[in-house]
Amino acid sequence: MIKFIAKRIFLISFVTLINNASAQNPLQKRIESGVIEGTISQHDNQVEKYLGIPYAQPPIGDLRWKAPQKPIPWQGVLKTQEFSKKAMQPLDKWSTRDNLSEDCLYLNVWKPTELGEAKFPVLVIIHGGGLGKGGTRGPELNGSNMAKKGIVVVTVNYRLNIFGFLAHPELSTETNYEGSGNYGFMDQQLALQWVKNNIAVFGGDPNRITIAGESAGARSVHILSTSPLSKDLIIGAIGSSDGVKPVYSLKTAENIGVLVLEKLGYKTVAELRQASTEDIIKLYDSHKAGNAINPFQPTLDNYVIPNEITKIYKESKQVNIPLLIGWNSAEHPAKHFLKGANFTKKKFIKRTKEVFPGHYEKVLDMYSHETEEDIKWSATHLSSLRTVMKSWKWFDLHQKYSKAPVYRYLFSKIPPPAKTVDLSKYTPPLGPKHAADIPYAWGNLDKIKSHHYTKDDYKVSALMQ
Known part of the structure; x- marks a missing residue:
């Protein structure tokens, strides 16, 4: 009995110590799963940043190709001062094996240091990359400059390619909605729910969440804004350089999954769950998973995407929110x-x-x-x-079937050539290419060291912000 009482006293004292530490250290925040500690942005002391916050359990082992699960609460203080690894994907000049992992379900938050009494609007940015690659570590998605303008900024990692969008008959039998695929979108939606539940701790208004994305990020925004799982989570959407595409029928997606397993040399999903991350991505990367660069795409899974997109709009089942949409003049x-x-x-x-x-x-x-x-x-x-x-x-669908307004922009500012370009041989392009708008939109020209941006570039960036 004495030992039991002593343990209780120790536990109460420990919790009290953690709570007091959170109150005394403004860079420590108590969220649903525990206490985290951020840091001051190296770019500006007006901004706090919290990097690599887990919003779900690692989707590995038995959780591979399943809906994301809320993180297991932790004891003590979790340091959230470094970016997490990106979702597993094929290697390119931005990715190495050292910065990739299946354990990728983390998000990042930037907030103004001085909040006052007001609650700030929240901007959730979803990265692009064709649903097959990409991440939140790059300088173009840094949230510090937007946060200085009185916004709480969140960027989200989610599962990609075969790890995020594999459908298969065996996987469909595991769910109560008898569908599979779209795990990357489920990740995004759980991240949105995390923002709804936790963002007030960072000074954000949980009732003023806007989602934004470019390319596959815009496609993700489009899917989220038409999914029944996003009801009451978002009040606005921004989509750049992507939008409505056909989605696979469940049968088509499952057939692709069956073919992929055959090509990879696995008989069942259970066997594939036992395979190493390295084996799966190596086979996927060598195109043995199929002829397409990324054959794993959104699916009519009866859950995240319950119907054809046009039917969702015609039946007014999308989220009725204002939309800002645009593209570049020379994608x-x-x-x-x-x-x-x-x-x-x-x-x-x-x-x-x-x-x-x-x-x-x-x-x-x-x-x-x-x-x-x-x-x-x-x-x-x-x-x-x-x-x-x-x-x-x-x-067009939004204008015809939504009660909320839609706005369109055209981005035509040609960025300066890279510093490595021989100007004597340089011919300006006819317009900005795909993704050239991203550092302008989020105010990160000062963090892109490969180009000499001019005063005009900064004026355009300020206008976009």
Whole structure:
């Protein structure tokens, strides 16, 4: 009995000590799962940052290809002062094996140091990367400059590629909604729920959460704003350079999953759950998982996406919130459309017939192609059209079926050339390419060291913010 009382006294004293420490140290915050400790932003002492906060349990072992689970509470103070690893993905110039992990369900928060009595609006940014790569570690998504403007900024990691979007008949039998896939979107929605439940601790208003994203981040924003799981979580949406795309039927996605397992050499999902992360990503990276760069895409899973997107809008089942949507004036270069730098009339006509077999005469009539300059402009427009039309479709559905307003922007500021470019041989592009707007939008030109940005660039950035 005496030992029991002594343990109780020790536990109460320990909890009291932690609570007192949180009260005395403004960089310690008590959230649902425990106490975290952030740091002052190295970019500005007006901003606090909390990096690598777990919003879910690591999706590994038996939790691989399952809905994310809330994190297990911890004792003591969790240091949240460094970015977590990015979601597992193929290697590129931004990714090494050292900064990738399946244990990736973490988010980052930036807040103004001085809050006062007001609760600040919250901006949740979802990174792009085709749902197959990307993360929140890059300087272009740093939240410090936006936070200085009186906003609490959150960036979110989520599962990608085969780890985030694999559907399979065996996985569908494990769920009560008889569907599978879309785990990356479930991660995003659990992160939104975390923000709703915890952001007041950081001075944010849980009733004023806006979600934003570029490219696959915009597609994610679009899915979240049409999903029944997002009701009452968000009050606004911003989508850049992406939007409405067809989604797989459940049967199609499951068939892809079956084929993938066969190609990877596994008979069951249970076997694949036992495989190492390295084995799976190596096989995926070597394209043995299929011919497409990322065959794992959004699925009509009867849960996150319960119906075709157009039907969701026509039945007014989307989240009725204001939308800001836009794109860049030269999303993709002319050579993407022409499949090379052959800017000849013959090549342009040939490619137009291939891309628009039923309408090529109308397209040739609409787009000038007599001179090399004409062909560059027309091919740039047609190459960018694949991205632009997804955004237009989103804009159109919102305008027709939503009670909330929709706003459109066009970004056409051409960034300066990289510092490594030989200016004597430099020819300015016809417009900003895909993703060139990101550091402008979030005020991070000062953190991009590869370019000499000018006063005009900073003026455009200030306008976008």
